[in-house]
Amino acid sequence: MFKGKDIVSISDLTKEHIDRIFEVARDMIPIAKGEKKSKLLDGYILANLFFEPSTRTRLSFETAMLRLGGSILGFTNPSATSLTKGETLADTIRMIDAYSDVIVIRHPLEGAARLAAEFAEVPVINAGDGAGQHPTQTLLDLFTMVEEFGHIEGLKVTLMGDLRYGRTVHSLAVALSFLGADVHLLSPRSLKIPKHVLREMKSKPEIHEQIDEVISDTDVFYVTRIQKERFPDPTEYIKVAGSYAITGDTVKKMKKDAIIMHPLPRVNEITPDVDFTPHARYFKQAFYGVPIRMAILALVLGVI
Amino acid sequence: MDDQVLKVQKIKNGIVIDHIPCGMALKVLKILGIEGDVGSTLTIAMHVKSKHGWKDIVKIEDRYLDDREIDKIALIAPNATVNIVEDYKVIRKHRVKVPEIVKGIVKCMNPRCITNQREPIEPEFKTISTEPIVIKCKYCGREMSGEDIVENII
Numbered sequence: 001m002f003k004g005k006d007i008v009s010i011s012d013l014t015k016e017h018i019d020r021i022f023e024v025a026r027d028m029i030p031i032a033k034g035e036k037k038s039k040l041l042d043g044y045i046l047a048n049l050f051f052e053p054s055t056r057t058r059l060s061f062e063t064a065m066l067r068l069g070g071s072i073l074g075f076t077n078p079s080a081t082s083l084t085k086g087e088t089l090a091d092t093i094r095m096i097d098a099y100s101d102v103i104v105i106r107h108p109l110e111g112a113a114r115l116a117a118e119f120a121e122v123p124v125i126n127a128g129d130g131a132g133q134h135p136t137q138t139l140l141d142l143f144t145m146v147e148e149f150g151h152i153e154g155l156k157v158t159l160m161g162d163l164r165y166g167r168t169v170h171s172l173a174v175a176l177s178f179l180g181a182d183v184h185l186l187s188p189r190s191l192k193i194p195k196h197v198l199r200e201m202k203s204k205p206e207i208h209e210q211i212d213e214v215i216s217d218t219d220v221f222y223v224t225r226i227q228k229e230r231f232p233d234p235t236e237y238i239k240v241a242g243s244y245a246i247t248g249d250t251v252k253k254m255k256k257d258a259i260i261m262h263p264l265p266r267v268n269e270i271t272p273d274v275d276f277t278p279h280a281r282y283f284k285q286a287f288y289g290v291p292i293r294m295a296i297l298a299l300v301l302g303v304i
Numbered sequence: 305m306d307d308q309v310l311k312v313q314k315i316k317n318g319i320v321i322d323h324i325p326c327g328m329a330l331k332v333l334k335i336l337g338i339e340g341d342v343g344s345t346l347t348i349a350m351h352v353k354s355k356h357g358w359k360d361i362v363k364i365e366d367r368y369l370d371d372r373e374i375d376k377i378a379l380i381a382p383n384a385t386v387n388i389v390e391d392y393k394v395i396r397k398h399r400v401k402v403p404e405i406v407k408g409i410v411k412c413m414n415p416r417c418i419t420n421q422r423e424p425i426e427p428e429f430k431t432i433s434t435e436p437i438v439i440k441c442k443y444c445g446r447e448m449s450g451e452d453i454v455e456n457i458i
Contacts, residue, residue, distance in 0.1 A: 009445075088423050111418040111443025115425060130416050132444055196447050 003302030006117035008126045010135040010171045015179070022143055024295035024304060025288075031067050032290040040303055041070030047100035048074030049092075049116075050127075051107040056264065056286065057127045057136070061104050064293035073100065093119040102301055105129075123300040131167055137263060138171045140292040142179070144285040145220055148259055153180035158214045160186040161224035161244055161269060163193040168263045169224055170197045177201035184214050188240045191226065211244065215253045221246065221279075223262045223269050241268060248273040261285050312347050318365040320387040320394075321377065326351055328381055329360035335376045335457050338364070376409050378402045379437060379453050402434045410439065410448070411456045417444035427458075 001020070006012065013021075030036040046065040050058050058076060065072050089112060096103060097120040105116050106127040113126035113133070128134040145152055157176055159169050163185055173193065176183050183205035185193055192207070208214055223246055231237035246260055251274055262270060262282040274280055298304045324332055329348050333339065338346065347363040369377075369386060377384055378400040388396040408426040412419050419427040419441070429439035429448070438449045448456065 086422075089418065089421070090424050107418075108416075109418045109421065110414060110416050110445070111412075111441065114443045115418050115423060118425070129418075130444075 002299035004123050005300050006124045007135050007296060007300065008113045008117050008124065009133040010138045010175050013135070018139070018142065018179075021139060021292065021295050021299065022146055024299060025143055025291040026147075028291035028294040028298075032064070032287070032294060034067070038067065039069040040298055041065060041068035041301065044070040044102070044301055044303075045100045046070055046072050046074075046297065047096045047103045048072055048076075049096065049103060049105045049107075050074065050076045051078045051105070051112070054106050054128065056289070057106060057134075060286075060289040061125075061127065061293050061297075063290050064297055067290070068294055068298065070297070074104075089115060090119045093124075097121055102297060125296060125300070128167065131165065133171055134168055135171065136289070136293055136296060137168045138175055139296070140285065140289045141168070141172050141222070141261065141263070142175060143292050144261060144281060144288050145181075147288065148281065149219065152176065154182065155219045156182045156184065156214075156217060157220040157222060158184040158186050158208075158218040159193075159222045159224070160211070162191045162226045162230065163187040163224070164191040165227070165230065166224040169222070170194070172222065173197055173205065174200045174202075177203050177205065184208060184218065186211060186214060186244070188226075188244065190240075191230065211250065215250065217255060219255065219258055221254075221258065221260045223260060223266070225262075225265070225267055225269055245269050245271065246274055247271045248277070251277050251279055254279060312349050312361070312363065314392055315345070315347075315363050315365045315389055316392055317390055318344070318363065318367055319369060320389060321362040321364075321381075322359070322385045322387060323354070323383050324360040324362065324381045325383070326358045326360055329362050331380050331454050332360075332362055332377055332384075334454070335380065336369075336373060342367075372409070374398065374400050375403045375406070376457060379406065379410065379439075379457070382434060382437060402431050402437060404431055405429070406431060406439050409458060410453055411458055412441045412444060412446055413448055413452050413456050414441065414444050414446040417441060417446060419443050 031038045062072050093116045102122055103120055103124045104127050105113050107129050110130040110132035112129045117124040126133055126135055149155055163169055185205050186208045226241045228237050258279055259281040260279045264286055329350050344365040349361040351358050352361055382402050384400045386398040387394045406429040411427045428442040432438050432440050436449055438447055440447045
């Protein structure tokens with residue numbers, strides 16, 4: 001069901017696909033931690049095409065491939081490639097396709113991964129295309145919730161911060177609604193989730209502007225960064241960012257087993273003292289990116 | 305054809321595009337790329353009374369439409385009919401249909417969409433709603449409707 005499959009958007013995957021990815025990812029955890037060795041992808045080559053910088057996602061794909069005994073080629077600086085000579089993305093992909101067994105692509109333009117998937121014979125995994133999709137992030141976010149609570153259905157998940165421009169939060173909101181979570185959206189009015197995302201969601205989420213409305217009964221707080229450049233007036237930014245931050249004081253009002261997630265990098269939206277509370281899961285969440293990407297690679301390459 | 309249509313002259317050969325939503329006749333011409341000297345007679349009737357309210361009609365002599373052009377009309381006039389006229393008689397009546405896949409007719413309005421780069425692909429959309437018409441870019445996922453579609457007809 002997976003061999004040769006492109007993973008461009010989370011909507012390319014059914015619930016069965018997602019369950020299978022999680023099942024394999026769970027088995028990959030000891031290998032991801034380095035406790036167990038694996039040669040599962042020995043002899044396979046991953047092409048990592050990063051047309052814009054991204055440390056976390058790129059390193060996590062590289063670790064995933066190396067932990068499974070595979071090899072990597074690619075670039076992180078497109079100015080050193082023939083793209084600066086005016087080559088089309090389609091041509092670049094056709095060439096890389098002949099050199100590798102699976103392609104991972106991060107590109108600043110929306111829809112670039114879909115185009116790559118059309119021109120490549122080998123499977124293409126979208127590692128983020130502009131403000132568009134970033135399905136492996138969505139999968140690791142969902143996986144974190146499943147690992148922490150055992151299920152997603154019925155979980156009260158509050159997505160908070162910048163819900164308008166935040167790339168990861170749109171596909172996460174849609175996926176959560178299809179998996180039966182009770183989704184709540186918390187953001188300043190100017191950074192509300194776009195209407196088209198609401199339309200795609202299976203059930204209508206509740207919308208809030210004050211953290212007090214959700215603080216005491218949320219299971220998962222998914223915090224995103226509010227970027228300074230979204231606000232023409234810097235004093236307005238300071239005010240807004242302050243009222244959507246998670247601090248040691250906010251944590252005290254949370255449910256005992258509530259968790260805090262964040263796609264990282266974070267700036268001021270979660271204060272460092274929160275890191276030491278039992279609610280913080282963002283670093284563990286970042287680790288889960290490795291077994292999830294290992295599972296995806298192994299599945300699309302058809303070795304399991 | 306009802307009496308109102310007869311207010312304008314019958315054509316010998318050509319097409320009659322009927323049931324265009326009121327005020328959209330000029331946009332239909334824009335979509336068909338008809339401007340300036342068309343080489344034949346063109347008649348536009350706007351705000352014509354019909355059974356279901358008001359409509360626009362366009363008659364073009366000595367011109368026929370291929371499917372691609374008809375699909376284009378459907379995007380702004382989903383209930384339009386195209387009558388093919390030969391020797392003053394309607395020989396075929398064709399009801400336009402919004403295609404499920406809109407390919408190579410509209411370009412994506414998102415400037416950050418890969419289809420607006422120099423790449424060897426045709427812009428492609430999926431029709432996600434027909435009333436009102438909403439189409440979604442296959443590549444970047446941007447949804448377009450109304451004026452945005454009209455303005456981005458290729």
